[in-house]
Amino acid sequence: xxxxxxxxxxxxxxxxxxxxxxxxxxxxxxxxxxxxxxxxxxxxxxxxxxxxxxxxxxxxxxxxxxxxxxxxxxxxxxxxxxxxxxxxxxxxxxxxxxxxxxxxxxxxxxxxxxxxxxxxxxxxxxxxxxxxxxxxxxxxxxxxxxxxxxxxxxxxxxxxxxxxxxxxxxxxxxxxxxxxxxxxxxxxxxxxxxxxxxxxxxxxxx
Ligand SMILES: [Zn+2]
Numbered sequence: 001x002x003x004x005x006x007x008x009x010x011x012x013x014x015x016x017x018x019x020x021x022x023x024x025x026x027x028x029x030x031x032x033x034x035x036x037x038x039x040x041x042x043x044x045x046x047x048x049x050x051x052x053x054x055x056x057x058x059x060x061x062x063x064x065x066x067x068x069x070x071x072x073x074x075x076x077x078x079x080x081x082x083x084x085x086x087x088x089x090x091x092x093x094x095x096x097x098x099x100x101x102x103x104x105x106x107x108x109x110x111x112x113x114x115x116x117x118x119x120x121x122x123x124x125x126x127x128x129x130x131x132x133x134x135x136x137x138x139x140x141x142x143x144x145x146x147x148x149x150x151x152x153x154x155x156x157x158x159x160x161x162x163x164x165x166x167x168x169x170x171x172x173x174x175x176x177x178x179x180x181x182x183x184x185x186x187x188x189x190x191x192x193x194x195x196x197x198x199x200x201x202x203x204x205x206x
Contacts, residue, residue, distance in 0.1 A: 004108060032150050035053065049069065051066075066083035086113050111124065152182060154182055160179060
């Protein structure tokens, strides 16, 4: 299968490589889709993961897969689904250092699985945009806030939708979210920077 996108970054190849092998951070980074990621080293350059991804396929609303990753430091991460839906599927992330920038061929296993069933339709492109946005958001060192559409961290099945009654303050809009499946509420304050107002934020932990 072909890589999903080709792009470049100012960050070093080693930093990007390290970023992609932090598997335990995937549920936070891609929480709209990634419900679980357990990684176990299985050799000097291999890691085996147990992954659960939220995806609607007929009666199923998730897939559970075992994936083998082969790491070539600062150059390539190859992966293969070795158990579960899509078994045998292979793809890779490749990194090349050029003068002043780092070239990237990116693939996301969720999209490999999605494309097996739905092809590369408009929804594929929307999901790809999500993965790319989230990847660069975290690569650039920012941290996450909960937002509408995120996977519920409680039931890991439903998605967050806004509670009725948006409260508009002078300096920010605070909003609570609720899971559309289990009903668990997640409070947060999302700061919207407006003219001449400096941002500050706080996150309410439930
Ligand atoms: Zn839930």
